[in-house]
Each structure stands twice: as structure tokens, then as C-alpha cells.
Amino acid sequence: MTKAQNFPEFDFTNWIYLAVTPLFYIGARVFLKIIKKTKKADSFMVLFVFAFAIYIILSGMYSAFISTGDPRNSLTVYLIALIVISVMCVFEYDELILLLVLTEIFFTALMFYAHADATSMLYDQLISVVLLSGFYLISRYFFSFKASYYHQIIEIRSKNIEIEKAGEFKNQVLGMVAHDLRNPIGAVESIAMMMELDEIDADTQDNVNMIKESCAKARGILDDLLEAAKNENINVIETQKVELNHYLKTVIDSWKVQNRFNVVLKSAVSPINAQLNKEKFTRVMDNLISNALKFSKETDNVELHLAQQGNQVIIQVQDHGMGIPEEMLPHIFERFSKAGRSGLKGEKSTGLGLSIVKQIIESHKGTIGVNSAEGKGTTFTIQLPAVQ
Structure with a gap:
């Protein structure tokens, strides 16, 4: 911007940014709402992300050219644009290769636009290749990292669903146990108590006491199982x-x-x-x-x-x-x-x-x-x- 002859280019690009950037913001909000409702992505969303990546890279590239007319002297913005896209966006291998090819084509076109000589064009192309190679490596690294994280999330969700189903089945089984076993245990205990109403000898009394103690233990086990299931998800109780x-x-x-x-x-x-x-x-x-x-x-x-x-x-x-x-x-x-x-x-x-x-x-x-x-x-x- 220190060169007055490049002010018209800066003025032109600023108007482009002011006009185009809100469109990407609005589009992103719309697609996010669709994702939340449908839980699925479509080809339009992929094209939208791809277009946004091209837009950011071209913005950085063009800024580097018009700042001095020689990208070798001012590649900071171009480099930042490449890093941002490689970290933020996730591309499949074929999409990444296409993005690299398009970026290189636009870079070459801008060099012709800047009327660079053959020597400068060769040096600038070498610099571009170095930057795009770094962009490729960073992008693939973050792709593998995010893909691994995504698979872990999917696996955790799947396990959580299995755990919830197992918990529901457990509660059903415990309910059946309580219903089906309490009555027989109560019947056995009632018979033992009825036996005590008659005159019985000491050995029979010992056996009756053993039956009653066994019934009490069985009821205790049932109560423990039911209480464990009942209290599992209860954090708030009336006091x-x-x-x-x-x-x-x-x-x-x-x-x-x-x-x-x-x-x-x-x-x-x-x-x-x-x-x-x-x-x-x-x-x-x-x-x-x-x-x-x-x-x-x-x-x-x-x-x-x-x-x-x-x-x-x-x-x-x-x-x-x-x-x-x-x-x-x-x-x-x-x-x-x-x-x-x-x-x-x-x-x-x-x-x-x-x-x-x-x-x-x-x-x-x-x-x-x-x-x-x-x-x-x-x-x-x-x-x-x-x-x-």
C-alpha cells in the first residue's frame, strides 16, 4: 500500500471482499441449519467449501502480487491463506489435487498479468511449488487427524447406543425378577410362618427358622438389585x-x-x-x-x-x-x-x-x-x- 500506483488494485479488491465475503457467511449459516436438521452433507456443501478455499487462496495470492508487484518480496498473506485453508478445511485426496492444480494455474495467470520476465517467473514458480508442497503435507496431516477423531466419535456414539439398550434390557429383566420371584418367596415364607402356629419340635423349628432366614436373604438380594437400577440415573430426590x-x-x-x-x-x-x-x-x-x-x-x-x-x-x-x-x-x-x-x-x-x-x-x-x-x-x- 506504500506504492501509490497500486492503490486502484487495492481499492478494487476491497470492494470484492465486501461484496463476496457476506455471501459465504450467509451460505455457511444456511448449510449449518440444513446439517443440523438432516445430519447429512450433499454435493452443494462440498462445492461451497471448495469455492471458499479457492476464494481465500486467491485473495492471499492477489494481495501478494499487488503489494509490490513481485510475490517473492511479499508472500506472507499468500502463505497465511494456504495455512488457514489446510487447517480449517478437510479435503479428500482428489479434491486436494484439483485445488493444487487450480491454485497453480491462477498463480501462473497472475504472473503473466504482472508481466514478469522469464527469470522472475521461474523463481516465482519454484517458490509457489514449495508453498503448495507444504500446503499439501499440512492438509493431509490434518485430514488424517480429523478423520481419526471423527471415527472415534462415531464409535463412541455407537457404544453409547449399545450401553443404553443394555441398560433398558437390564431394567426390564430386573422388573421381571422382582415380579416373578417376590411372590414365590413370599409364599414360602408364609407357609413357614403357618407351620409355626402348630406345635413343632426343636429340629423342625430350626428348619423353619432357616427357611425364613433364606427368604429374608433372597428379598434382600432382590431389593439390592432393584435399588441399584432405580438409583442409577436419579441425581435429584425429594427431601x-x-x-x-x-x-x-x-x-x-x-x-x-x-x-x-x-x-x-x-x-x-x-x-x-x-x-x-x-x-x-x-x-x-x-x-x-x-x-x-x-x-x-x-x-x-x-x-x-x-x-x-x-x-x-x-x-x-x-x-x-x-x-x-x-x-x-x-x-x-x-x-x-x-x-x-x-x-x-x-x-x-x-x-x-x-x-x-x-x-x-x-x-x-x-x-x-x-x-x-x-x-x-x-x-x-x-x-x-x-x-x-
Whole structure:
């Protein structure tokens, strides 16, 4: 632009840019809307991108020519145009070759337009070949990179669809299990209870008790499976303000009804409130207390500790039983965890209980952690937001 004799060319190209660039912008917006609706591209879109690439390259090329009349002295804009197109646009191999050929033809035509001598034309052609070779290599590199990324996206979407279908099938199976197995289990348990109404000897009573315990275990497994499916995609639940001292005493009383007298509450604060869904949180406490009793001797106490730290309610379930091996601790909250073990009396584990506990606590905007030492016991620590 420092040369006054080239001002008319600059003025002419600026008017072209002002007229043509909005057309490409509008066309791009229209095609993007079509893509969002149809999820497919057509030949017009390919031609549109190809035309845009030619437009940008020619703009840079012509600017390089008219700035000094010699492209060797001012190739910056031309080089930038090539780099932008090689990075932004994705071309198939045949399209890229055609673009290179057209670019070289236009470059040669501009040299004739500039009345370059034979020597200058030879040097300029060599420079153009170097630039176009770099353009080719960069374009192919980004093509392979974007193609690989695109295939990964397609594969991820396909896997997500398969996972969703598997999840739906799982929920259907669990629903069938709940419907088809609860009734037979309930019938067996009812018959066992009817047998107790008659006078039976000690051996028969032991068998009846074993039947009732087996039915209770089977119901527990069903409840775990259904709860795992139910809580899988639930992040928001309905809660109410609950005074925790009274609530935890109610939980302990329900265990005393089951002849479990060694569950005690040790509270350091009263009153203290939290937002709870009573039904779901009771399942949390029952699961943690059940685990504590399962791995403790009958003479050992299971302690519920209640405290407050700042804006957090702290609930701890502590036992003095066999503890958890250190290598199992990182896996105990996993679904179908391999950390599941049989209790001191041979009670079986589904590996689901603690994963359900973690889901429910997180839906209450809380956290759960564990500390344990083999032979000394285990402490589960729940933190929940306190409310006034």
C-alpha cells in the first residue's frame, strides 16, 4: 500500500471482499441449519467449501502480487491463506489435487498479468511449488487427524447406543425378577410362618427358622438389585428437614425389634438437622449397620456417632469387628465389587450394598468415606450439609 500506483488494485479488491465475503457467511449459516436438521452433507456443501478455499487462496495470492508487484518480496498473506485453508478445511485426496492444480494455474495467470520476465517467473514458480508442497503435507496431516477423531466419535456414539439398550434390557429383566420371584418367596415364607402356629419340635423349628432366614436373604438380594437400577440415573430426590438425633434413635429402635440390642447412639450435638429422604436414607443406615453387625461378634457394639463440623453433619457407623483388608478398600463402593465377603456367620454379599449407599448419599449432596484396620474394626463416615 506504500506504492501509490497500486492503490486502484487495492481499492478494487476491497470492494470484492465486501461484496463476496457476506455471501459465504450467509451460505455457511444456511448449510449449518440444513446439517443440523438432516445430519447429512450433499454435493452443494462440498462445492461451497471448495469455492471458499479457492476464494481465500486467491485473495492471499492477489494481495501478494499487488503489494509490490513481485510475490517473492511479499508472500506472507499468500502463505497465511494456504495455512488457514489446510487447517480449517478437510479435503479428500482428489479434491486436494484439483485445488493444487487450480491454485497453480491462477498463480501462473497472475504472473503473466504482472508481466514478469522469464527469470522472475521461474523463481516465482519454484517458490509457489514449495508453498503448495507444504500446503499439501499440512492438509493431509490434518485430514488424517480429523478423520481419526471423527471415527472415534462415531464409535463412541455407537457404544453409547449399545450401553443404553443394555441398560433398558437390564431394567426390564430386573422388573421381571422382582415380579416373578417376590411372590414365590413370599409364599414360602408364609407357609413357614403357618407351620409355626402348630406345635413343632426343636429340629423342625430350626428348619423353619432357616427357611425364613433364606427368604429374608433372597428379598434382600432382590431389593439390592432393584435399588441399584432405580438409583442409577436419579441425581435429584425429594427431601425434608429431619432432626437427626430423633431419626437415628428411630433407626436403632427398629433394630432392637429384631433383637439387635448392641447398636448404640453417641451424639455430640442436639438438635441438628439435615435434608433427608427418610425412606432412602434409612436404607443407607440399615445397610451400614447390617454390614457392621455382619462382621462383628455378638458381644461387640456397633456405634452411631453424630457430630457437626462447620456447615457439615458428620454421621459415623463404627464397629470393632474383623475390619477390611487394605487392598479391598479402594473397591468397596464399586458396583458388584470384588471386595464383597461372607460375614462371620456365613452371610453372603451381592457386592451392591455399598454402591447403593454411595449413590443415595451423593443424591443428598453428601459424601461417604471409610477407615479400617484388620482385626480392629471399620468406620464409615458420612458428611451431609447441615440446615437450620
